[in-house]
Amino acid sequence: MSIAEIILETIVKTSNNNITITDEKGVILYTNSEHWTVYEDGPKEYIGKSIFELQELGILTPSITAKVLTEQKPIQIMQNTKKGKVIMSTAYPIYNDKGEIIRVISYALDRTEISSLQAQYEQLERKLKEYQIEMEELKGREDILYRSKEMQQIAKTIQRVAPTDATVLMLGESGVGKSMLARKLHSYSNRHKKPFIEVNCTTIPASLFESEMFGYESGSFTGAQKNGKPGLIEQAHEGTLFLDEIGELPLSIQAKLLKVLQEKKFIRVGGTKERHVDFRLVTATNKNLEEMVQKGEFRLDLYYRLNVIPLPIPPLRNRKEDISLLINHYIELMNKKYKTAKKLHPSLFEKLLNYKWPGNVRELENLLERLVLTTEEPIIRQHSLPTSILGDGSTHEEDVSLIENLITEETDLKTVLDLVEKWMLEKAQKHCKSTYEIAKYLGISQPSVIRKLKKHKEDLDNF
Template sequence: MKAEDLMIEVQPVALADIHELKFDENKHNFDFIPVIDNKQQYIGVITQEILLRGLFTFETKSKDQVKGLLKNVPCILENADAWYLAENASQAVVVDGQGHIKGIITQTAIINGLTEFLNSYKEKFESVINATETGIIVLDSSGFVRIVNQTVSKLLRQEKVDIINRYVTDIIPDMPFLQSMEKQQPLFRQKVKVGNVLVINDILPIKSNGKTIGAISVFQDISILKQVAYDLDEFKNLTRDLESIINSSYDGLTVTDNNGVVLRMNTAYERLTGFKADEVIGKNMRDLVNEGYYDQSATLQVIKNKRSVTINQKIKGDRIVLVTGNPIFDEKGDLVRVVNNVRDITELTHLRDHILKSREQTMRYKTEISYLRSMHIGSNEIIFRSRSMEHVLWIAQKVATVDSTVLITGESGTGKELVAKLIHNFGKGIDYPFIKINCAAMPESLLEAELFGYEKGAFTGAKKEGKPGLFELAHNGTLFLDEIGDMPPTFQVKMLRVLQEREFMRVGGTKPIHVNVRIIAATHRDLAKMVDDGIFRSDLYYRLMIVPIHLQPLRERKEDIPILIQYFIDKYNQKFKYNKSISSQVINKLVEYQWKGNVRELENVIERMIVTTQAEELTMEHLPEYIRDKVFKPSANVKMKEAIEKTEAYLLAESYRKYHSWDEVAKDLGMGRATTYRKASKYKLID
């Protein structure tokens, strides 16, 4: 308590004006008023008694006479301790740090203020001791009860007012108060009966200036102590069991607080990581990551995201562990602990790598089997794995045994001529010629002469002996009419007659020539639309469409691409006396390319890479830029799942081409290391 807390605000009166001062009992409720001189300096106080008498005499007294009537009351700073006043003065004038008068303190104010303070202190003290479950009795030196708390009142089943001021042994006969007072020493753990309850009692003498002025008696219900002891034993047993469970786990376990400080770790964690408990416990996970103990921390991710997290963690010594961090929340939902389960997956990682390599070998074996299988079908140039090509070759072999006209459609470079040769080789005319003509490569006049031949002297520049046409030369064999969609409309009529009658006349001739020829036509154009547009004769179209065979573009049968790549690698290795291989990353990149030029374009790319690369293995850097740097865009006609998978494969391959490390790919794409390896394996991006 400070002096200002007891102060009454009063304005000082100047000595020169003191004769004008009048006392009003209703207004002036204080004993004196400070007086200042003409320099504003404090010179004393005028009391109420002198003031009352001055009403009649001041007017006749001089200033010096009035000054002699002033009383000297000490000054005290406003922030001074009020207890100083209680011990050293009964009145005071209160001033601030500059000596200016702020007010006065009267004896009555001191008594009332300190009494109020002591009562307040007593109430707080009683509130404190009443809040405890421990019994407390304060005794004076004679053994009379002066203070008692609520616990004692409950134990004695008496109101506190009925206990205070009674002699202690009258209410608690067994209390050894006199022994403690005689020995002037405390007594501990005395068994005393309070009412019907057995308690443990401690008596502590109270001393002041070396003299014992009383004692405090403290006691605790033995049944409560026994319960606490039991609970403590249970806690110890639970802690011991928990320690046993944690240390018996084969997996490593760590516990951190909500800031990432390591609190506990088991022996398995020490075994898995090689870290001793005193290295890690008490340290923050952020510091351990910065010091190189770990490459990342599941704990920090759990603290950040407030959910369970599983990561592949690399620790000192290049070991790899699988860490699952789980958050522990209190009843308010606040994070209080993070528990990490740690399992060594170094061997599993090695095993996974071995399995991935085995899968890669299996893929290569499947490719070779498909390659050998395609050769067994009858042409070492038709290489496939897809169901669509399997169906094409099945139709081709079926139709080869008859002489029905076949129309092969498909984009340029899909292998229409190869299928035509296969039909010829499997047919009855295998021992007779296979003759091809490109209907788009020559004008109508030359086309007629080439197909039907001419008699001698048929036109200027003709051979004297004449010349047989391709129909005659292909007798009993096969005539392959490539790009028939580009045949001139006027010549289509003549072609229709040959297909219907199986006879024709040479240019300049007069005698029909009968032939037995197998007709196979091919085109990259949409003949049905050309018929609708009036560009191609419908009767010729339907004559050709007896057995239609459609070859899908290479981009729609991607499963054929890996074995085609291997076939072309083998082909040009043998041709140029090389022994080159190709990485699976390059294969995957080529699989994703759209191949507008189909198989022909793929073969050209492989040949170019082989002849222009010095390295023994063809890698991503050897790909043509237009393939390597092509921005991936899924086709519009694919399902969502397929488009997502293709996009994932593309992003993984592009990132690996940039970093050459799957760990860096995981960081680049914001994926977990395990997820990155799993998806890379799924899309066959790992050697």
């Protein structure tokens, strides 16, 4: 044996890789015994054996060296062993000056553990998707909180149209609860066990909109994933696609979306294959789409497609009956979330009832979360409110201070009571437009209000 052969044999035997070298007939010349542990129960000595013989015995299924000798080119394959392992084998031919194969070098890598981990990962992905669908379903089944007739009608409409596939267009200011109502619609539908895909059209850059919505094939652009990526429309297959702020959708995408709605099929970016899709479309906007159509900013044909079931949602300031219900709900929710027991002082509660809520339900929820987190006392008072809500009016604490001063300065109970009564009437006049409203504000009868106004007529302004 020459020095070169000794060196080669030593390299093969001591290598951490599983290496086998055969001659042009497939007879094993060099191998490390550890190589065969991936095929058999222990190290084997196979020098001098034919790979064709080992293939017939089922030890190599198939033999990669046999394939190289047959096909005359480098090959990579996956092998399955008697032990149930998955082996990734790679083999390369070595040629002489005449272009004839004189040797074949093969490498074997045990992929069993990797394949097992991949299978576990895929199973976890499936489970996660199932849990996400369950969570979406549970979120959608939360009760719609309302007392107002307007919201009662909206709740009835949602229940009535949910079992159908009719397209719903939710109209209303930001924060009125369009997303929550879309989830509710999905939870009542026949698609509730399938995905609910929510897309806020304002958060996706125009340059990425097409690839995000329709997906892309591998190699479509720099930075694209190796195996491509399904778009949001494809992810919503058999479920519900909710496009929030649909008025922000670029005109180019509007045309493509319209085509999908009409034909129920699309092509990924960079692809040629048509893909069929089935989803229920729900959209929402805080813009006037009719005005946008007139200005050429929104397609008329798409508007007609979306406006099948219009659902106008009134702002919170126009349904005051719901405010107290929502306040109590979110205080309870935040106390549970942060393990606290905070309560609102009656004067603060009244202040919140009379606030206009330009940010609607979202503003109310965020404010109450902030108050629960930032207030140290168990009772949250008016001074904790931001100035935008507190305004320039006197707080309850100032009112209490006024009464305490009266009691300190006046020792006669009748005089103090008269002054407090007059002060309460003055306060009521600032908030009310009639004696009936004053009666409700003070918690007394309307005849009592008239008597007291007459009693303090000289001191009070004309009502």
